Amino acid sequence: MKESSEGTQLDRIDSKILRQLQRDGRLSNSDLAKLVGVSPATCHRRTERLFREGYVRGVHADIDPKCIERGALVMVGVVLDRSTPESFAAFETAIRKLPFILDCHLVAGDFDYFLKIRVRDMADFNRLHGSQLIALPGVRQTRTFFVMKEVVDGAILDF
Amino acid sequence: MKESSEGTQLDRIDSKILRQLQRDGRLSNSDLAKLVGVSPATCHRRTERLFREGYVRGVHADIDPKCIERGALVMVGVVLDRSTPESFAAFETAIRKLPFILDCHLVAGDFDYFLKIRVRDMADFNRLHGSQLIALPGVRQTRTFFVMKEVVDGAILDF
DNA sequence: CTCTCTAATGAAAGAATCTTCCGAAGGTAC
DNA sequence: GTACCTTCGGAAGATTCTTTCATTAGAGAG
Known part of the structure; x- marks a missing residue:
């Protein structure tokens, strides 16, 4: 072999x-x-x-977000109340169900999680932020970074 | 029509x-x-x-990063020396040439740019950070967030 | 070195799909 | 009503897919 x-x-x-x-x-x-x-x-x-054998996890069409009412991109840092495994698990389970979450990563540093979110516009984000994000289990605070210009988005892996 | x-x-x-x-x-x-x-x-x-007509920008295979020596994901916040158009343009031109940059977004908030980077491991990142990132034009400081767990990565758009 | 065994290769061919052409159907302006 | 425009589905030749099969290349044993 x-x-x-x-x-x-x-x-x-x-x-x-x-x-x-x-x-x-x-x-x-x-x-x-x-x-x-x-x-x-x-x-x-x-x-x-x-x-x-899993080298290719899937093949996906890259749809222009502007064409389907998802022109606004937002990065959000999240801090949880408590840093317990149960707290993390509850947050992750809940966030997997939100369809506007593109990325959610547990990170080391000033935040617990980093989110990448696509919505129609800033008004749409503000609505979702108030009704869905801060309502997630264990969220102490969030910090929002509106994307003003997408310089590179979803570049292919160079290998 | x-x-x-x-x-x-x-x-x-x-x-x-x-x-x-x-x-x-x-x-x-x-x-x-x-x-x-x-x-x-x-x-x-x-x-x-x-x-x-551009609704579909492309179709790309989603390769498992672990299979091609890109198992480590890092988020980086970048602050530039000066907030001038020339400074931004120089930074963006330079960063488009770095193959390990997956995302680069100009944001509003405590940082000027947010980067999403894929490399082999932390040692690889530390080497690239020292030799390439802080050497980019106009970079005053960077803040690194190592990703410890990828909860959601590259979810499809829900519309 | 030679033999054997295994895994991977390319040619081939029937099945399936692609791509284009064509006439028909539905909607609209006049 | 009539002319016009757009979009539709059927049809058919060209192309591609997918599998089978005999062959080749390389590793390991003797």
């Missing part, structure tokens, strides 16, 4: 497939095969394995 | 197509047509228009 089990290293061809699919997830298998330099059959097998 | 020009409103079918492609960007046209409830020909025409 080539590797132990989980950390199966990617060879040059697998890496090329991942890079191309990250760049354009709708590439046909035959086009992908040409770009990668293998036959369509081999490319098909490789790609299917990369999906099956 | 139905709408003025830019703000062309999406009808129910367009919205369904966008939602399905955001969920699974590799859906075949025939499967997509079944899910949306139109003929393959109509679905093809609609989808092609949504891409052509």
Whole structure:
């Protein structure tokens, strides 16, 4: 065998497939095969394995937020009342149910969590902030950073 | 005509197509047509228009960062020396060239910019922080928030 | 070195899909 | 009513997908 089990290293061809699919997830298998330099059959097998083994978690269309009433981006730092595992778990369970949360990360530093939120506009955010965010379990305070300009958003991974 | 020009409103079918492609960007046209409830020909025409007119900015495979040596996520707040347009422009031009920057947003609040960065590990970040981040033009100070747990990352837009 | 075994490869072919053309249906202005 | 415009679904040739199969390359044992 080539590797132990989980950390199966990617060879040059697998890496090329991942890079191309990250760049354009709708590439046909035959086009992908040409770009990668293998036959369509081999490319098909490789790609299917990369999906099956979890290297690719999904393929998603990148919809322009402005076109679907989600033009406003907001970053929010959250501090909880208590730093107990139960408190964290309750917060995380609740926040997973909010559809406007794009990112939620537990961080080390002045905040407990960092949120990335997309809404229609500032008025929409203020409404959601008052009715949903500060109502989350255990929230002591929040600090809001309105995004005035999206310089880079969701860049692809360089590897 | 139905709408003025830019703000062309999406009808129910367009919205369904966008939602399905955001969920699974590799859906075949025939499967997509079944899910949306139109003929393959109509679905093809609609989808092609949504891409052509910019509703869909791209389709990207979501690669598991742990599989490609990008398991560490870091949020960084940046304050610049001066708040001049030239200073902002220089910073933005420089940061667009750094491949490990996933997000970079100009914000209102205690920081000028918020960054989202993916690297291999903390040691990797410390090296890049010292050699690349604080060397960016006009950077007065940075505040680093290591992500200890990714609760939600890159959720799809709910609309 | 040679043999064997395993895993991966590319050619091939039937099945499925894509892409475009065409006539029809529905709505609107006059 | 009539002409016009847009969007629709069916149809069909071109293309692609997906699997099968024989072959090749490489590792390990003797």
